[in-house]
Amino acid sequence: MDRDQLIDLTRRALKLARDKTTDLAPGVHVVDAADYTSIERHNRDRALLMASPQLVGYVSELPNPGAYCTKTVMGRSILLTRTSAGSVKAFENVCLHRQSQVVTGCGSAKRFVCPYHAWTYDNAGRLVALPGHEGFPEAAIASAAKPGAAGRRQTGEAAIASAAKPGAAGRRQTGEAAVKSDGLTELPAAEYAGFLWVALDPGAHLDVAAHLGPLADELDAWGIGRWSPLGEKVLDCPINWKLAVDTFSENYHFATVHRQTFATIARSNCTVFDSYGPHHRLIFPLNTILELDTVPEERWDPLHNMVVIYALFPNIVLSVTIANGELFRIYPGDRPGRSVTVHQNSTPLDLSDESVAAGAQAVFDYAHATVRDEDYRLVEGLQANLESRARGHLLFGRNEPGLQHRHLSWAQALTAPR
Numbered sequence: 001m002d003r004d005q006l007i008d009l010t011r012r013a014l015k016l017a018r019d020k021t022t023d024l025a026p027g028v029h030v031v032d033a034a035d036y037t038s039i040e041r042h043n044r045d046r047a048l049l050m051a052s053p054q055l056v057g058y059v060s061e062l063p064n065p066g067a068y069c070t071k072t073v074m075g076r077s078i079l080l081t082r083t084s085a086g087s088v089k090a091f092e093n094v095c096l097h098r099q100s101q102v103v104t105g106c107g108s109a110k111r112f113v114c115p116y117h118a119w120t121y122d123n124a125g126r127l128v129a130l131p132g133h134e135g136f137p138e139a140a141i142a143s144a145a146k147p148g149a150a151g152r153r154q155t156g157e158a159a160i161a162s163a164a165k166p167g168a169a170g171r172r173q174t175g176e177a178a179v180k181s182d183g184l185t186e187l188p189a190a191e192y193a194g195f196l197w198v199a200l201d202p203g204a205h206l207d208v209a210a211h212l213g214p215l216a217d218e219l220d221a222w223g224i225g226r227w228s229p230l231g232e233k234v235l236d237c238p239i240n241w242k243l244a245v246d247t248f249s250e251n252y253h254f255a256t257v258h259r260q261t262f263a264t265i266a267r268s269n270c271t272v273f274d275s276y277g278p279h280h281r282l283i284f285p286l287n288t289i290l291e292l293d294t295v296p297e298e299r300w301d302p303l304h305n306m307v308v309i310y311a312l313f314p315n316i317v318l319s320v321t322i323a324n325g326e327l328f329r330i331y332p333g334d335r336p337g338r339s340v341t342v343h344q345n346s347t348p349l350d351l352s353d354e355s356v357a358a359g360a361q362a363v364f365d366y367a368h369a370t371v372r373d374e375d376y377r378l379v380e381g382l383q384a385n386l387e388s389r390a391r392g393h394l395l396f397g398r399n400e401p402g403l404q405h406r407h408l409s410w411a412q413a414l415t416a417p418r
Helices: 003-019 039-050 208-212 215-222 241-246 287-294 354-388 401-415
Strands: 029-032 054-058 067-073 076-082 088-092 106-108 111-113 120-122 127-129 189-192 195-198 228-237 272-276 279-285 306-312 316-320 325-332 339-347 393-396
Touching: 003 272, 003 279, 003 287, 003 306, 029 401, 039 325, 039 401, 054 067, 054 076, 054 325, 054 339, 067 339, 076 195, 088 189, 111 127, 189 208, 208 215, 215 306, 228 354, 241 325, 241 339, 241 354, 241 401, 272 401, 279 401, 306 401, 339 354, 393 401
Parallel strands: none
Antiparallel strands: 029 393, 054 195, 067 076, 067 106, 076 088, 111 120, 120 127, 189 195, 228 339, 272 279, 279 306, 306 316, 316 325, 325 339
8 A cells, every 4th residue: 555545544544533433334234133143144155255265375375486385264175385387276185095184284395295195296286106006007197197298187997187287176077987086176276466365166267356356456565465474373263254254344342342452552433444345444543643633744654553454355354554464264164153263464574583573473462362352252142142032133333334344245245146
């Protein structure tokens, strides 16, 4: 985001803080309580996420050729690699033989050896070694493929092709074939706006530019996806995934829920709101922003006075500060009353300095503990009330435009023709 835009947003935030108000929606919005408890809505939500481009990490998690990382998305293990040519690929992290996870964690490797029977794949997803080859006599090994043969379909009842065609890997076959595949099942993947993206359907067309629209350049300009990653923390909680997302959609609750934490640094019930199709951006002014009244604009340092929150459809939250680029990937669980949040953080700070690295990790730990112990713990009670059916609806106020926009965007997507 360029300085002129940051200054304009700071002006808007300062005026709201000065006037002790917030951006307002046209009216109050009512949401059916069953949206958080219905198995039918739960299944539709999962289908919506499965059909949407999924942001799964920072490009800095694959810094060099040979780098890899694994991600879990709604129970599915996904392997991302950066090939020797520098491109990013994604695969179902599922061995062709007995469906073991081929690799865990992150690191650098040219080969992945399945821990069960040592079937081995390269970082382009191709099967390159097979112990006990006589047990699978017609299996084709990538290292034995003729030049120019990569990607050709193999024949035979148990063929394993040497190189995956995009979208073709791991397709289920008909007939009597025991094993017939092109390698690890490849998923559409891209690096865009500084982030790693996948489609969960091998046959899908992944168009992240169209998905992000005008927000793409703004997200890329921050550079947070290229900052140093600080790891992942997972929250598996007895709350609907939309309740989890809701907690990031307004700061009306700061003065009560975060009285001794976030409210000590950020204003409550004061938000700049802008929507971009199904996505939106929120500006949360810090308590220091009123001090800018006596500072000339040319000396303003916007990121010392506000936090920028992006809500990316359908399930992503990004939080940008001067030293942190937080990513929350929020997924429906195995039932309406359960969700999984994967919390990541990145920083532009120099982590080669041990004291700086320790400080960055401490900030990450603090933010994670606050979400876990204050936001999510409180909304566990909301989930219980919703499941009791004591009341049939929830109210979203005019002072909660981000919250309203999230739910209206979901509703519109769920009713759109496929």
